[in-house]
Amino acid sequence: MLEQLLYQALKSDELIPAFQPIVSLRTGEIVGAEALARWLQPADGILVPADFIQLAEETGQIRQLDRRIAERAVVECLELLRDRSREFHLAINASAKTVDADYVDYLAELIVRYAIRPND
Numbered sequence: 001m002l003e004q005l006l007y008q009a010l011k012s013d014e015l016i017p018a019f020q021p022i023v024s025l026r027t028g029e030i031v032g033a034e035a036l037a038r039w040l041q042p043a044d045g046i047l048v049p050a051d052f053i054q055l056a057e058e059t060g061q062i063r064q065l066d067r068r069i070a071e072r073a074v075v076e077c078l079e080l081l082r083d084r085s086r087e088f089h090l091a092i093n094a095s096a097k098t099v100d101a102d103y104v105d106y107l108a109e110l111i112v113r114y115a116i117r118p119n120d
Contacts, residue, residue, distance in 0.1 A: 003059055005041070006052060010064055014040050017073040022089060032089030035073035037065060057097050066098040067106055074110050081116045 009015055015037060022032035039047040056062040070092045074081070080088040094103065111118065 002052070002055055006039075006055055006059070006061055009039055009041070010061060010068065013068075014042070015065055015068050015072075016040050017069050017076065018046075019073075019077075022091065024087075031087045032091065033077065034091040034093055035069055035077075036093050037069045053095065057095055062095045063098050063103075066092075066094040066103070070094070070107060071110060074114055074116070078114055078116075081114075084117070 016039075017035035018038045019033040019035060021030045022034060023029065024031045037049050037053065039052050041047055053062070053065075056065045073090060073092055077088070077090050080086075081090060092107075110116075
């Protein structure tokens with residue numbers, strides 16, 4: 001049952017990034033954010049990764065899920081990522097089952113597609 005709901009969630013764009021701030025210990029300022037997957041279920045509200053990541057890994061949906069979260073995180077943080085007047089880093093939490101050369105290439109494509117300049 002939950003497996004089918006997860007397939008539907010991917011189709012319906014119910015998987016969203018939640019952002020945890022990254023704070024500089026030196027200055028106390030927010031210098032970035034870590035994007036974490038959340039599932040916004042219409043009936044049950046927000047589900048945390050413990051409720052669905054293992055299922056996504058077991059059913060092979062994790063790669064699609066991680067790519068979806070990465071792109072949404074980039075889009076939601078785009079203004080901050082392009083603002084060269086301040087320090088801002090985006091970390092994306094991804095499953096070990098996703099992180100490989102293809103995923104790294106995908107992230108590089110996002111950088112090009114959204115015209116994000118790498119740090120100097």
